[in-house]
Amino acid sequence: MSTIRARNNPQPDIPKGRWWRRWGEETFAAYLFLIPSLVIFVAFTFFPAIYSIVVSLFRWNMPMKPVFIGFENYTYLFTDAIEAPIFWKSILNTFYFALGVPINLFLSLLIALLLNRKMRGVGIFRTAFFLPTITSVTAISVVWLWLFHPAQYGLFNTILIQLGIPLQRWLRDPLLAMPCLIMMGVWSGMGYNIIIFLAGLQSIPRMFYEAAQIDGANRISLFRYITWPLLGPTIFYILTIGTINSLKAFTEIDVMTQGGPLNATNTMAYYLYQNAFQFFQMGKASAIAVLLFIMLIVLTWIQFRYVDRRVFYE
């Protein structure tokens, strides 16, 4: 009897007295278990996050000493005659790059619907679609750099020649560079979305479909009235996580275009890096980091607020 009560009651008997005695041995032990993680989080996550806000209030051009300037970095970014156009462009580019997310969603849903059936060899196809996701983005970017080679022996240009379309300069063309990056991003991100969609599709009970089929529903209405609404949380999850990841995109930009040509692929994340490690303007870079941080927090909050993560655990 007493064991049962103990099990239902999380803290059966709290001894009275000073706080360390009240907290008891278990609390003390628990914090011992948490300390390794906590130390790392405080030193390399929380402290830098706050420090980032502090640095953003200083003019700090690297070899020189930091000077407190209040919000001048922010006003400078948004209003300076030379600076503002580049920064605004980087914001626009960040959203432009995020256009890959809905495209990716659409294509991977189509493929997931195709792969969601028991056929011989379906596992091989799933692996094929998943391979780009696990390959390092650096290696992938190097391969696509070669595919997008502006000469006639670049594979995409060879295909264009076969189709009778003139050669393109791809990544070196300010208009085409971003679509190229989006195309590569869609290709490499699809595998992950397909896995999530397949998990979502398989969690829909078969009896819904069977009942609807008995009522004479066709394939399109099955999708419209069963699959689509029940995939709602999955779709929302993929959209938010995808947007978060696209705001953070850095590797492919650094390997393939370095933000060029003419800042056509310079996103906030890349501009932050450029300011910090090429122009050595730590204050300005931190101001960009704070703005990016706010955008990421809003997105993450939306995701936590509206997506039931348990959907993917089960």
Added chain:
Amino acid sequence: MNSVIMARSGTNRRQGSIWPRLQQILYDALWYIIVVALALVVMLPFIWMIVTSLKGQTEVFAYPPTWIPQQFHWQNYLEVWRQAPFARYFLNSTIVALAVTIGQLTSCILAAFAFARMNFKGKNTMFLVFLSTTMISTQVTLVPSYLIMKTFDWIDHYPALIVPFLANAFGVFMIRQSFRTIPRELEEAAKLDGCGRFRFLVQILLPLCKPILASQALFAFMGNWNSYLWPLVVTNRDEMRTLQIGLRYFVSGEGGTQWGVYMAAALLVSLPVIFIYFFVQKSFVESMASTGLKDI
């Protein structure tokens, strides 16, 4: 129109289920054609990488390009090691990824145990603290973290590549989830037999949760092996670079024309993770589906 339907139902009645079966076969054939075509399109960059990596310098620039190399130029793979210190990059990446995997797994297991099996003051607050770290990404803390590394004088040293990644909230949540599935009775029985908390964790809980630990380990390894931004920032000397950074400088250096060698290098860099993936496909995919992360 009517007669067609009549005729069809007529044959159906007489010859059993030939027509629906034929329809099914046609459907299946169409399915295979579409899926194979799509898979080929998706694999095209990989195929092209492998093909190019086997071509000699003149054939790389030949037009029209060949799909099967006229002469298999295996030397490209040797050139990779000869032209840049890729052996050193491999060593660096392996040391860093292994150290991070072991360290991160240890800290995650400890924290997960506290959250899953213990009652303590401030548990909910601590949980929120852990949760909030998932919102703060490398990009946001890049500048201050770099400044911290400079004060510690860790730039171009292994600790800079390892220490910041020794904790991971996602890992804690995943392992905690798995710890919670083990019945409490087991712990009580162990306690009655005089088994302490730590010994229970190491000798009973961990062996029972092997699959999730394996996938978390792989996940940590892969994330670290493929990471780019942070190693780029904290390494300057060539001999401290990891594979990804080494590859980037290898390709962008000297005007960049040896595409055969570059493709061989890209393949070598991505091979270890692909190799591991084929061994543990299932738990790999599951862990990815549940954490929602691709890299650190």
